[in-house]
Amino acid sequence: MQTAQPRQTSGATRRSFHIGVLYALWGVIAGALGVPAFVYLFFPPKAQKQNEWVEAGDLGKLVSEQPVEMVFRRNREDGWKIISEKSTAWVVRKDGDGILAFGPQCTHLGCAYHWDEAKNEFVCPCHNSIFDVEGRVLSGPAPRPLDRYDVKVEGGKVLLGRLRRPPEPAL
Numbered sequence: 001m002q003t004a005q006p007r008q009t010s011g012a013t014r015r016s017f018h019i020g021v022l023y024a025l026w027g028v029i030a031g032a033l034g035v036p037a038f039v040y041l042f043f044p045p046k047a048q049k050q051n052e053w054v055e056a057g058d059l060g061k062l063v064s065e066q067p068v069e070m071v072f073r074r075n076r077e078d079g080w081k082i083i084s085e086k087s088t089a090w091v092v093r094k095d096g097d098g099i100l101a102f103g104p105q106c107t108h109l110g111c112a113y114h115w116d117e118a119k120n121e122f123v124c125p126c127h128n129s130i131f132d133v134e135g136r137v138l139s140g141p142a143p144r145p146l147d148r149y150d151v152k153v154e155g156g157k158v159l160l161g162r163l164r165r166p167p168e169p170a171l
């Protein structure tokens with residue numbers, strides 16, 4: 001009679017130990033799956049981050065009032081990916097020190113426009129919008145001036161920042 005009791009206690013202890021191990025394993029699995037899911041749901045990566053300034057070309061290439069199409073690459077963070085995108089800008093050196101840089105797309109429906117040297121104006125071939133050397137609409141269906149990049153010059157290089165829509169002209 002006295003030998004049966006220790007066996008019951010030993011069996012109960014072993015069972016408790018196994019149940020504890022199972023709970024611990026479930027805890028580890030739940031943590032391994034739950035923590036990344038929690039981070040993914042509640043701390044999403046910034047949707048898109050762009051390098052603020054990119055080098056577009058040499059200032060020395062620019063002749064006053066003669067637009068030049070400059071090609072450059074810009075790195076963009078999209079989630080966890082870094083995407084390198086090729087882009088262009090029409091860059092104009094104004095008399096004096098000013099530099100203007102226009103986005104490459106027409107403000108009507110986004111076609112690529114070009115500089116017509118003979119006429120001294122930007123021409124969009126899609127629906128014949130015409131812009132002057134400062135990006136203002138001269139004629140055509142384009143509803144607003146060309147978009148402009150922020151521009152600065154450092155060490156003889158033209159640096160481009162954000163592309164901005166110019167303010168609407170007052171009516």
Ligand code: FES
Pocket residue numbers: 106107108109110111124125126127128129140141142
């Ligand atoms: S897209 Fe340029 S005029 Fe229509």
